Amino acid sequence: MQNLWETFLTRRGDLLAALGEHIQLSLIALLLALLIAVPLGIWAQNHPRFAGALLQVTGVLQTIPSLALLGLLIPIVGIGTAPAIIALVVYALLPIFQNTYTGLHEIDPAYTEAADAFGMSKPLKLVKVQLPLAMPVIIGGIRTATVLIIGTATLAALVGGGGLGTFILLGINRNDTTLTLLGAIAAALLALVFSWFIARLQKWPWRVSVGVLAALALAFGGTAVYQAIAPQPETIVVAGKLGSEPEILINMYKQLIEQADANVKVSLKPNFGQTSFLFNALKSKKIDVYPEFTGTVVTSLVKPTAKQNQAIANGADSYPIAEKLLNQQQLTMGKPMKYNNTYAVVVKQDFAKAHQITKLSQLNQFATPLKAGFDLEFNSRQDGYKGIQSLYGLTFNVKTLDASLRYQALDGGQVQVTDGYSTDSQIRQYHLLALKDDKQLFPVYRGAPLMRQDFAKAHPQVVKALNQLANRITEPEMQEMNYQVNVKGQSAAKVAKAYLKAHGLLKEAR
Template sequence: MENLLETFNERRGELWSELLDHLGISIISLLIAMVIAIPLAIWVVRHPKVAEIGLQVAGVLQTIPSLALLGLLIPLVGIGTTPAIIALVIYALLPIFQNTYLGISEIDPAIEEAADAFGMSKMRKLFKVELPMARPAIVSGIRTAMVLIIGTATLAALIGAGGLGTFILLGIDRNDMPLIIIGTISAALLSIILSLLIRWFERAKPWQSLVGLAILVVLLGGGGIYSAYANQQQTVTIAGKLGSEPEILINMYKELIEDENPDINVELKPNFGKTTFLYNAVKNDQIDIYPEFTGTVLETLIDDESIDTQGLSEEETYNQAKEKLQEQDQLTLLEPMSYNNAYALAVKDEFKEEEQLESISDLSNIQSDIQAGMTLEFIDREDGLRGIEDLYNLDFETSSMEPALRYQAIDDGRVNLIDAYSTDSELREYGLSILDDDKGLFPKYQGAPLMSTEFADENPQVVEALDKLGGKITEEEMQEMNYEVNVEDETPANVAHSYLTDNGLLEEDE
């Protein structure tokens, strides 16, 4: 409890900011869904066959996995709040549409006939009879949609839209339970408060509802208008993948760029979840820069099956990655840093000593005793488990796990072998050793800034600033910085600043 309160006090400013983002995305999505679903449901009441089709379509849309939907939307509308709102609107359509349709269509026919007997027009009957009688069902659908939106909106953090999902995803990645609890409780409280607010709207008089709605619009829109016009500097947007290491790097990028040119304002978007999200974002000019790895470029991002990374040197890997990026998508990969954040297989120190393990080849002697926990991405990669099975002729039992959970699993003894990155702070934290890749399966993974060639040509000062990191940062230094963030609770910004000043890339603070 003490740790929870301490984390809350440290991050309450961030919490308030993310809470407002979450609230804004949720309410805007709900309002758009209502504007679409309620009139459409009213219209199809008179067209039962169309209503059936509409319900089927809305139901099918709701079955699309949210992460897949976000991935499909990024190439079309970019990153940030736009794809998040579109996805949330899609998920909210079914409960609002269905409840509105059922609420009106199930009104007693005798009441409908009585309204007709009084000579009411269709419009007057709708507003005086049908909508008032269907109101409880409609409001119930809206409340269901709101709860659904609040929960699903946590994934908006994966595409740079912010929200309470930032706390949850960061907590999972860093194995920080207080962050997860704060994000989860905040989302639950927000859902309860908005549910009560919707109930108030149901009981309020029309003029009160309009005033309340106007206040919400002003509150939600004011911040966006202020942000758009308050700062007229050139803005460079830098994003990073989920985890401490990318966040440290993008903070370094920010300081170096702003130090080189104080007229440039750098906006950071940390904790994106997927490589492909970021890659599509930079291709579509939704972000300007993000840190990528040379091996990832060749293995994942370049559409060329003839590429073989096995046995390539660091220089050869970088040169191929740079050349292929330019040819395929007119993107530029700047000079990489020194460290190689390669894939690796790791075991507990005592297990390594007990089984006399030094290399991956040594696992062949204990295949039947191996219980492996690995990320789904690693399991499915040719330079991951598939390649290990083929090149090393190994076959052992493997369970798929989220990145942070596999470290907990090996520490608890539930597994005895995991995949890792060579700069992970958890290697030091949990007392793990990396097995030597004695047959050279894993490609070289050196980090470097990735941007469009057009952006690089138009911003030589940005390129010059980022090139200062070329050839810098060893694996030991990167692992230590990750450890400071993940274990010692230093902020990525402070760790980044300390490295830059300690190594003469920035002047010391006065």
């Protein structure tokens, strides 16, 4: 509890900002869901033939996995709040529509007959009789949708939408339970407060209740709209994958770019979950730059020829090949850094010592397949588990884990083998061993800024600023920086700044 309180005091400003983002996302999504689902429920009550079909459609929409939905939305609407709000609306439709339809459908016919006897028109009967009687059931659906929205909104952080999910992701990635608890507790308390508030609305006239909800949503939505249309300096969006290393790199990018051009503002979007999210966002001009690795480009993002693949397998530098193939997609990479952040298959040091293992090929000595915890991307890649199966002839009992959890699973004994990167701080932190890739499955992974060609041509000062990192940062330096963030708890921005200053890349402010 002491650590949690200290973390709260240290991070209260960031927590308050994330809370505001979370409330904004939730209220906008709730208002949009109300505007869609309530009229739809009223219409369905008068068209019972379509009610069943609409219930099925809204039910199916709610079963779509959230990550899959976000991945499908990014190429269409980009990153940030837009895909998050759309996803939240989709998940909120079912409870609001279902309860609106049910509440109206189950009204005692005697009331509607009395309304007809008084000569009320359909709109008047709806406003004066049906909606007031159905309101407790409708409010119940709104309460359910609100709690669902607030919980699901934590995933907005995966697509740069902000909110309390940033604390949860950061805590998981850095194995910092206090950060995870801060985000989770704040989200849970927010859901309870909103649920209590909406329950109180049941005691108010229904038009007042709807008006209050609409006013709150419009207030937060209006702020978001104003921020979107208000004149702003040119903003360059720099994004990064999940983890301390990408976050350190994008903070270096930000500091170098803003030093090179004082008229440019850099917006950072850290902690994206998947390479495909970022790559699609880059091509659709939703982001401008993100750090990528040459090995990832040639194995996942482009299609090298058989001759090029053979050259890479023989140890050729993958950067020229990656750059040539990216150019065909109107993309380009800046000059790569020095270190090789290649994949590694990792085991505990005591396990390796007990079985006299130093090389990946030596894992074939076990009669029973070892338990392996691989992240989804490594598990499906040719330069990952698929390549291990074909080149090394090894088969593991694989459990797919989130990338941020695999080292914890290895340290806790749930798995015996996992994937990692050569610069991961957890190798030092948990006393692990990265096995030698003695058959050279993993290509060279040198990091470089990936951007569109049109962006690079329009911003030569940005390219020049980022190329200052060319052939800099060694593997020990990168591992140490990761260690400072993940284990010592320093901010990625502070660690990035310290490196740039130490190497004369960042001038002192006057």
